[in-house]
Amino acid sequence: MDAQRIRELEKKAHELRVTGLNMVKCARSGHIGGAFSLSEIMAVLYFEKMNIRPEEPRWEDRDRFVLSKGHATVALYPTLALRGFFPTEDLKTFRKIDSYLSGHAEMTQVPGVDMSTGSLGQGLSTAVGMAVAAKQLGKSFRTYAVVGDGELAEGQIWEACMYAGANKLDNLTVIVDSNKVQLDGTVEEILDTGDLESKFRSFGFHVISIDGHDIKQISDAIDEAKETKEQPTVIIANTVKGKGISFMENKCQWHGKTPCDEEFVTAFDELELRRKELEG
Amino acid sequence: MEQIRAKGSKAEDEWNEMLKAYKKEYPELAAEWEAWKQMDYSEALINDEDFWTYDSKATATRNSSGEALNRLADRIPNLIGGSADLAPSNKSYMKNRSDFSGKDRSGSNLRFGVREHAMAAIANGMAAHGRLMPYVATFFVFCDYMKPAMRLSALMKLPVTYILTHDSIGVGEDGPTHQPVEHLAALRSIPNFVVFRPCDSKETAAGWYTAMSRKDSPTALVLTRQNLPQLDMTGRDALKGAYVILDSGKKPEIILMASGSEVHLVYEAGKQLLERGIAARVVSMPSWELFEEQDDAYKESVLPSDVVKRLAVEAASSFGWHKYTGLQGEIISIDRFGESAPAGLLFERFGFTVENVTGKALELLSR
Numbered sequence: 001m002d003a004q005r006i007r008e009l010e011k012k013a014h015e016l017r018v019t020g021l022n023m024v025k026c027a028r029s030g031h032i033g034g035a036f037s038l039s040e041i042m043a044v045l046y047f048e049k050m051n052i053r054p055e056e057p058r059w060e061d062r063d064r065f066v067l068s069k070g071h072a073t074v075a076l077y078p079t080l081a082l083r084g085f086f087p088t089e090d091l092k093t094f095r096k097i098d099s100y101l102s103g104h105a106e107m108t109q110v111p112g113v114d115m116s117t118g119s120l121g122q123g124l125s126t127a128v129g130m131a132v133a134a135k136q137l138g139k140s141f142r143t144y145a146v147v148g149d150g151e152l153a154e155g156q157i158w159e160a161c162m163y164a165g166a167n168k169l170d171n172l173t174v175i176v177d178s179n180k181v182q183l184d185g186t187v188e189e190i191l192d193t194g195d196l197e198s199k200f201r202s203f204g205f206h207v208i209s210i211d212g213h214d215i216k217q218i219s220d221a222i223d224e225a226k227e228t229k230e231q232p233t234v235i236i237a238n239t240v241k242g243k244g245i246s247f248m249e250n251k252c253q254w255h256g257k258t259p260c261d262e263e264f265v266t267a268f269d270e271l272e273l274r275r276k277e278l279e280g
Numbered sequence: 281m282e283q284i285r286a287k288g289s290k291a292e293d294e295w296n297e298m299l300k301a302y303k304k305e306y307p308e309l310a311a312e313w314e315a316w317k318q319m320d321y322s323e324a325l326i327n328d329e330d331f332w333t334y335d336s337k338a339t340a341t342r343n344s345s346g347e348a349l350n351r352l353a354d355r356i357p358n359l360i361g362g363s364a365d366l367a368p369s370n371k372s373y374m375k376n377r378s379d380f381s382g383k384d385r386s387g388s389n390l391r392f393g394v395r396e397h398a399m400a401a402i403a404n405g406m407a408a409h410g411r412l413m414p415y416v417a418t419f420f421v422f423c424d425y426m427k428p429a430m431r432l433s434a435l436m437k438l439p440v441t442y443i444l445t446h447d448s449i450g451v452g453e454d455g456p457t458h459q460p461v462e463h464l465a466a467l468r469s470i471p472n473f474v475v476f477r478p479c480d481s482k483e484t485a486a487g488w489y490t491a492m493s494r495k496d497s498p499t500a501l502v503l504t505r506q507n508l509p510q511l512d513m514t515g516r517d518a519l520k521g522a523y524v525i526l527d528s529g530k531k532p533e534i535i536l537m538a539s540g541s542e543v544h545l546v547y548e549a550g551k552q553l554l555e556r557g558i559a560a561r562v563v564s565m566p567s568w569e570l571f572e573e574q575d576d577a578y579k580e581s582v583l584p585s586d587v588v589k590r591l592a593v594e595a596a597s598s599f600g601w602h603k604y605t606g607l608q609g610e611i612i613s614i615d616r617f618g619e620s621a622p623a624g625l626l627f628e629r630f631g632f633t634v635e636n637v638t639g640k641a642l643e644l645l646s647r
Contacts, residue, residue, distance in 0.1 A: 108435075132380065
């Protein structure tokens with residue numbers, strides 16, 4: 001990936017943050033922290049890697065995407081809208097009555113959503129089901145699942161991992177948004193997940209650890225996963241919760257809190273500075 | 281992005297070309313692929329007498345289900361599924377298929393291991409993908425382990441089939457940890473979720489037919505471990521959720537209703553009442569949800585609103601039955617945890633006998 005393309009995707013990630021923050025401002029509700037840790041990952045997946053058709057969201061051979069950490073709709077909806085699945089105008093209806101853009105995404109309502117998520121732990125298993133379906137039917141699409149590091153406490157995650165490893169689902173890429181912070185504190189203080197790499201490795205996964213805000217590293221890891229045979233891949237993306245807004249970064253308070261008016265002003269100012277920097 | 285699109289289109293073109301060549305070379309297999317794509321077997325199944333005809337000897341509905349499933353496996357290539365380490369108990373294995381594994385991708389028996397929650401969520405993924413008709417199996421009491429995923433099947437409108445066996449105190453000696461009580465009420469309370477508890481082989485076939493023909497909702501088949509007699513009047517009418525299996529032909533004085541393993545009890549009790557000259561009606565009610573989908577005229581014809589003497593019998597929590605029995609009705613149920621003992625003895629102890637049903641009915645009539 002050349003420097004120009006990297007810069008384009010960095011800008012895209014930035015646009016996702018601005019769009020997401022506007023969405024939350026409009027709704028006066030939404031999860032910013034765990035969405036902003038994902039911006040670069042979403043930009044690379046949706047604007048570079050995934051084989052999808054926004055004009056035909058249910059196209060049978062599309063790559064599947066499951067946002068297992070379903071509260072990160074502040075990352076998902078802007079991505080889908082900017083990628084052309086639905087009008088960006090609709091983002092103003094986020095979390096409002098009669099809108100199709102619920103707090104957590106519903107597959108029966110939102111074009112481009114492959115699973116209704118929000119019940120933590122289940123998304124990865126359902127992604128495994130999609131990967132099994134592809135193998136059984138001889139289809140070549142890939143399934144991507146994004147899980148949170150707090151979500152790894154769910155037992156079902158490891159039920160699914162054991163199954164995916166044993167069945168050699170090499171068409172499955174799991175991305176752990178390892179932002180080290182969950183709702184009630186840091187992952188380390190709540191229940192230290194320890195050596196994640198060897199945990200996943202022992203479940204039969206090919207493991208790649210990256211800086212989850214580095215476009216090139218994300219892109220290379222996704223490619224490496226595609227090349228990996230006989231094993232599912234997990235990309236442990238080391239990220240920063242609330243990335244891009246200094247007062248939110250690494251703070252569990254910003255898991256689901258809505259900023260006050262002054263905080264919104266500060267946040268947009270910081271994003272504007274970053275925009276200028278990227279335009280350079 | 282254009283590049284990606286071009287790549288995708290190219291792959292699709294190649295696939296279409298390959299399919300064309302394949303159709304030419306293997307017309308029969310190509311026809312099977314077309315059938316796969318359609319995934320609509322309801323019309324073919326409804327008139328398929330081989331699917332609806334069963335042996336007349338007493339058997340557990342889990343056995344009937346295993347039989348029905350294997351008949352379906354011969355007819356529906358899209359079927360895929362398995363159990364959470366209980367295939368022999370759940371009767372959920374398709375004998376004409378191999379096991380799916382890292383080595384055999386064509387297999388369609390899935391051996392999940394003891395992982396109910398992931399199992400149900402994996403089935404959701406297969407159903408969400410389309411083309412495949414997934415089922416999963418475990419003991420009914422363990423539906424608690426997969427309830428969040430069952431709820432999502434309903435929310436996501438995915439036609440996943442749940443085979444849930446060992447459905448009551450009929451489990452016997454394994455005791456209260458393995459005896460469902462509140463589970464029927466729990467599943468019946470999920471929106472867009474069909475619960476089907478059949479009373480014999482033909483009703484079990486109706487349950488499977490329901491599961492195979494519904495496109496936008498999951499179906500749970502709630503099945504016995506213990507043997508049940510085959511009844512004469514049962515069959516395709518079960519697709520309406522509730523129907524009359526014994527009647528006096530006159531305006532009913534009392535209506536007896538039950539699901540699954542308790543239907544034969546109310547049937548025998550109904551016969552005793554008829555012999556005494558009482559205009560009793562017996563209704564088999566395998567599925568509340570399917571009954572609620574019928575029009576008002578049908579519902580009124582089965583449960584006329586001016587018949588207020590109603591007795592429901594179900595070896596589970598009474599929760600929810602009052603809707604059908606009304607304030608003047610009675611329910612023989614189990615509103616406590618079970619016991620560890622032989623199943624026959626437990627049914628007696630908890631009042632699930634023809635004598636008790638008849639006695640309760642007479643008491644109700646004398647009020």
